[in-house]
Amino acid sequence: MLSQDQAADxxxxxxxxxxxxxxxxxxxxxxxxxxxxxxxxxxxNVAEQNxxxxxxxSFGGRTARASTNKLDDESLERVVHASENxxxxxxxxxxxxxxxxxxxxxxxxxxxxxxxxxxxxxETAATxxxxxxxxxxxxxxxxxxxxxxxxxxxSNSEFxxxxxxxxxxxxWHMQTSAEISTTMLAGDSSGWxxxxxxxxxxxxxxxxxxxxxxxxxxxxxxxxxxxxxYTVILEPAAVLDIVGFMFWDxxxxxxxxERSFLNNRIGTxxxxxxxxxxxxxxxxxxxxxxxxxxxxxxxxxxxVENGIVKRVVYARGTAGRMKKSEHGAKxxxxxxxxxxxxxxxxxxxxxxxxxxxxxxxxxxxQEMISATDRGMLVTRLWYIREVDPYEKILTGMTRDxxxxxxxxxVRAGVRNFRFxxxxxxxxxxxxxxxxxxxxxxxxxxxxxxxxxxxxxxxFTEVTKF
Amino acid sequence: MNEILGRALNLAxxxxxxxxxxxxxxxxSRSLATKNGKLGHASDAESQGIGVxxxxxxxxxxxxxKDLSRAVVEDTAARALAIARASARVKQExxxxxxxxxxxxxxxxxxxxxxxxxxxxxNLDLLLRIDAELRAVSGVTLAETSMNFKREDSWFASSxxxxxxxxxxxxxxxYAAYAFAGTEIMKRSYPNxxxxxxxxxxxxxxxxxxxxxxxxxxxxxxxxxxxAAQCPGGVSTIILDSSQLGLQIHESIGHPxxxxxxxxxxxxxxxxxxxxxxxxxxxxYGSELVNVVADxxxxxxxxxxxxxxxxxxxxxxxxxxxxxxLFTGYLSxxxxxxxxxxNRSGGTLRAExxxxxxxxxxxxISILPGEKPLALEQLIADTDDxxxxxxxxxxxxxxxxYNFQFGCEIGWEIKKGKRGRMLKNPSYSGITTxxxxxxxxxxxxxxxxxxGTPNCGKGQPQQVMGTGHGASPARFRGIKVGSxxxxx
Numbered sequence: 001m002l003s004q005d006q007a008a009d010x011x012x013x014x015x016x017x018x019x020x021x022x023x024x025x026x027x028x029x030x031x032x033x034x035x036x037x038x039x040x041x042x043x044x045n046v047a048e049q050n051x052x053x054x055x056x057x058s059f060g061g062r063t064a065r066a067s068t069n070k071l072d073d074e075s076l077e078r079v080v081h082a083s084e085n086x087x088x089x090x091x092x093x094x095x096x097x098x099x100x101x102x103x104x105x106x107x108x109x110x111x112x113x114x115x116x117x118x119x120x121x122x123e124t125a126a127t128x129x130x131x132x133x134x135x136x137x138x139x140x141x142x143x144x145x146x147x148x149x150x151x152x153x154x155s156n157s158e159f160x161x162x163x164x165x166x167x168x169x170x171x172w173h174m175q176t177s178a179e180i181s182t183t184m185l186a187g188d189s190s191g192w193x194x195x196x197x198x199x200x201x202x203x204x205x206x207x208x209x210x211x212x213x214x215x216x217x218x219x220x221x222x223x224x225x226x227x228x229x230y231t232v233i234l235e236p237a238a239v240l241d242i243v244g245f246m247f248w249d250x251x252x253x254x255x256x257x258e259r260s261f262l263n264n265r266i267g268t269x270x271x272x273x274x275x276x277x278x279x280x281x282x283x284x285x286x287x288x289x290x291x292x293x294x295x296x297x298x299x300x301x302x303x304v305e306n307g308i309v310k311r312v313v314y315a316r317g318t319a320g321r322m323k324k325s326e327h328g329a330k331x332x333x334x335x336x337x338x339x340x341x342x343x344x345x346x347x348x349x350x351x352x353x354x355x356x357x358x359x360x361x362x363x364x365x366q367e368m369i370s371a372t373d374r375g376m377l378v379t380r381l382w383y384i385r386e387v388d389p390y391e392k393i394l395t396g397m398t399r400d401x402x403x404x405x406x407x408x409x410v411r412a413g414v415r416n417f418r419f420x421x422x423x424x425x426x427x428x429x430x431x432x433x434x435x436x437x438x439x440x441x442x443x444x445x446x447x448x449x450x451x452x453x454x455x456x457x458x459f460t461e462v463t464k465f
Numbered sequence: 466m467n468e469i470l471g472r473a474l475n476l477a478x479x480x481x482x483x484x485x486x487x488x489x490x491x492x493x494s495r496s497l498a499t500k501n502g503k504l505g506h507a508s509d510a511e512s513q514g515i516g517v518x519x520x521x522x523x524x525x526x527x528x529x530x531k532d533l534s535r536a537v538v539e540d541t542a543a544r545a546l547a548i549a550r551a552s553a554r555v556k557q558e559x560x561x562x563x564x565x566x567x568x569x570x571x572x573x574x575x576x577x578x579x580x581x582x583x584x585x586x587x588n589l590d591l592l593l594r595i596d597a598e599l600r601a602v603s604g605v606t607l608a609e610t611s612m613n614f615k616r617e618d619s620w621f622a623s624s625x626x627x628x629x630x631x632x633x634x635x636x637x638x639x640y641a642a643y644a645f646a647g648t649e650i651m652k653r654s655y656p657n658x659x660x661x662x663x664x665x666x667x668x669x670x671x672x673x674x675x676x677x678x679x680x681x682x683x684x685x686x687x688x689x690x691x692x693a694a695q696c697p698g699g700v701s702t703i704i705l706d707s708s709q710l711g712l713q714i715h716e717s718i719g720h721p722x723x724x725x726x727x728x729x730x731x732x733x734x735x736x737x738x739x740x741x742x743x744x745x746x747x748x749x750y751g752s753e754l755v756n757v758v759a760d761x762x763x764x765x766x767x768x769x770x771x772x773x774x775x776x777x778x779x780x781x782x783x784x785x786x787x788x789x790x791l792f793t794g795y796l797s798x799x800x801x802x803x804x805x806x807x808n809r810s811g812g813t814l815r816a817e818x819x820x821x822x823x824x825x826x827x828x829x830i831s832i833l834p835g836e837k838p839l840a841l842e843q844l845i846a847d848t849d850d851x852x853x854x855x856x857x858x859x860x861x862x863x864x865x866x867y868n869f870q871f872g873c874e875i876g877w878e879i880k881k882g883k884r885g886r887m888l889k890n891p892s893y894s895g896i897t898t899x900x901x902x903x904x905x906x907x908x909x910x911x912x913x914x915x916x917g918t919p920n921c922g923k924g925q926p927q928q929v930m931g932t933g934h935g936a937s938p939a940r941f942r943g944i945k946v947g948s949x950x951x952x953x
Contacts, residue, residue, distance in 0.1 A: 033548075034925060037555065041556045042551075042552040042555040045525060046529070047527070047528045047529070047544055048529040048530070049532070063507075069514065070513060089584075089585050090589065093504065095503075129552075132551070133554045151733040258607060344505070344506045345506050346505030346506060384861070387890075390649055418863075418868055418894070421953070425953065461868060463863045463865075
């Protein structure tokens with residue numbers, strides 16, 4: 001894998017090739033291995049190694065980017081010229097800032113004591129195909145013991161993210177990641193579990209397999225229950241996949257573009273008083289690089305406090321534009337928070353290290369079930385898409401373990417529902433929450449979220465299984 | 466490139482692989498975008514590497530590297546072998562491949578204008594002219610435009626003797642106008658939403674799309690939607706424009722016919738399919754008017770699913786999927802063909818890039834146009850009461866591909882054969898086979914467009930693939946509309 005010293009050497013070669021006023025290089029890459037199984041056998045098993053550099057050049061208000069995974073000198077020269085050719089022909093943008101230097105970056109750090117924990121684990125990086133096959137074998141054995149069919153993955157990866165710019169700023173991040181997900185299939189039902197961590201030792205394939213198997217068995221012979229408004233208990237993966245759709249709107253550029261559901265709503269009681277959300281890359285259950293696409297350090301930002309949206313996040317340029325805009329006085333503190341995408345881009349920024357606050361009295365899912373007269377327990381949600389961008393109505397399906405709760409007990413599996421639910425409505429109707437955990441789904445990025453009990457969740461249709 | 470491919474295949478053979486193939490891919494792309502009169506992004510990207518796929522001990526292994534040096538290529542092949550042998554620890558049967566004649570071939574996308582030779586300045590100028598047209602309409606609060614080019618060179622060789630070089634070019638462009646007022650954000654897109662129109666063509670596509678000419682109308686519609694009535698709920702006759710019908714095909718025909726989904730190989734992520742093997746040749750998928758093909762051949766058109774050979778060296782083919790309403794075909798590969806009794810792959814195995822394992826993907830999944838001349842306006846004139854819906858806004862379908870819900874950007878009421886008042890937030894939902902069986906009219910070839918879907922996600926690690934979908938506007942009876950807003 002590319003080292004920081006090697007990257008620094010490549011950056012110096014890039015600088016020599018460039019005639020631009022400023023140059024920035026983002027380095028990316030690493031290795032990924034993934035063992036995939038279905039029908040109780042390994043059917044796909046892959047590994048890749050890749051690394052590259054993305055070069056941004058800037059000439060007085062004009063900027064562009066070009067990327068390559070060829071790191072020989074000729075290719076570096078070509079990629080620099082490609083970037084410059086794209087930049088030179090543009091009309092100058094008076095709002096484009098000079099690249100940040102180290103001083104600007106360091107002055108923007110609000111709490112220097114907050115640093116992320118170690119996220120690189122050599123054993124995780126070194127996990128072999130044989131070790132993955134052994135873990136898959138355990139999952140398959142659980143399936144066979146329960147007369148089920150299983151499908152899933154076990155992956156491990158190591159990767160780097162690095163940034164260097166011609167004003168002397170540089171930063172480097174190395175990380176590992178491991179992930180297991182498993183689906184257990186019965187004749188007319190299924191169950192699912194997924195977990196990931198920078199450290200493979202935190203993953204327990206047997207426990208995941210047993211839980212998924214139990215869900216498949218318990219949801220067998222699903223009943224068809226009429227759609228309507230139900231109290232639902234959403235397990236953390238279900239919460240993460242649906243709430244993830246709103247965080248694209250928690251950036252200053254989304255407000256400026258008037259494409260955010262937070263336009264004219266910052267500072268209002270938008271959600272229930274029990275909802276608190278922070279973006280915090282240093283949280284022990286979070287993951288990812290501590291710097292953004294320009295090299296600014298990601299700051300901890302309290303986004304929602306007691307149901308009131310207090311702040312959104314900002315790239316450097318967005319913060320400047322927001323201060324000058326008609327929205328500037330209505331959106332809370334405006335300061336670069338280190339959440340920008342690499343430039344140039346039209347999206348601005350977003351918070352991607354979401355941590356939901358712990359409730360005063362966290363309840364386990366079982367406690368929530370016990371306190372529910374009639375409702376639905378939802379394992380995961382699927383194929384979520386936005387129906388209405390301002391009311392934040394989302395549609396999607398339940399999947400892999402949906403259960404009817406009656407009189408404080410799980411009574412039966414039910415056929416999967418389609419929902420059309422406003423996130424504003426949903427987060428105003430949270431009756432109970434669990435302790436936040438690191439959760440992983442398929443529709444949104446990983447977060448630290450609790451299970452939630454939500455009243456009047458809007459199921460509009462039911463499917464055939 | 467042949468020498469590099471040969472090294473990988475030789476190493477695999479020496480180490481005992483019963484089959485091996487190797488692909489070198491050299492990708493180049495350009496992406497330009499504007500927003501509200503300024504540059505959104507401008508980027509070039511290139512990526513090159515080799516992927517080696519082997520069967521050893523009856524199981525698959527795949528390894529990929531960006532490094533084409535002799536030592537690394539041989540190491541990559543050796544890694545693929547080691548991975549295959551680890552796979553064999555958890556297997557039941559040996560992998561079987563349907564026979565395929567090994568060929569030596571060259572194939573390239575026909576195009577008139579290489580998009581990478583066009584002036585970046587002129588490209589940006591065109592996007593900014595569109596942007597100006599959009600923002601000239603009072604009430605437009607956000608204007609976005611984009612233009613994308615891609616060139617992929619691939620060299621494929623197999624231990625069976627195949628040697629194929631292909632060059633594919635694709636081009637895409639589109640734009641959207643947003644209007645935020647009160648408590649609503651309205652949007653109109655052209656020629657299609659979520660990236661516009663994409664085809665395997667050169668820059669000539671940009672000229673054909675009449676982008677500037679349509680910008681003012683599209684922006685005016687975005688603003689006018691604020692004054693439009695809410696689409697009513699209930700059961701209605703609907704007519705879908707060809708782009709929305711293209712996405713309907715993608716979701717409710719294209720994905721369920723993927724044989725890997727049917728066989729449970731995608732159960733953990735993309736899902737399975739209601740099209741179990743017993744349904745082939747028996748299921749009444751749609752009405753008599755529904756004729757759908759999976760056609761990767763150039764004669765079908767310049768779709769994103771058009772190629773000479775798939776990524777295991779099988780020539781492009783046309784497979785009848787639905788024939789006069791009867792379900793007649795799956796998308797298959799060399800590994801899966803025998804399961805449906807086929808003696809040959811349907812030629813649909815494709816990979817996103819050099820670093821991804823090829824898997825069954827849609828090619829061009831298209832509904833054939835009606836044989837009798839029928840224009841959209843004639844179809845509307847033939848409809849007493851209904852709703853015409855245009856341009857996708859949201860899409861969702863369950864993991865077996867039964868229950869779907871689509872939202873469109875705009876609708877118009879149809880009363881007594883006339884297009885009436887504009888409707889906002891139109892949506893419809895249903896069950897796949899019930900929906901396709903309700904189709905009672907489809908427009909003819911003049912209204913048929915081969916749409917490109919550049920962003921189809923599937924697989925773990927996930928791969929994004931371009932697919933093509935030809936469609937004409939069509940009419941469906943007794944469809945549930947408006948569920949998306951019910952109860953909110």
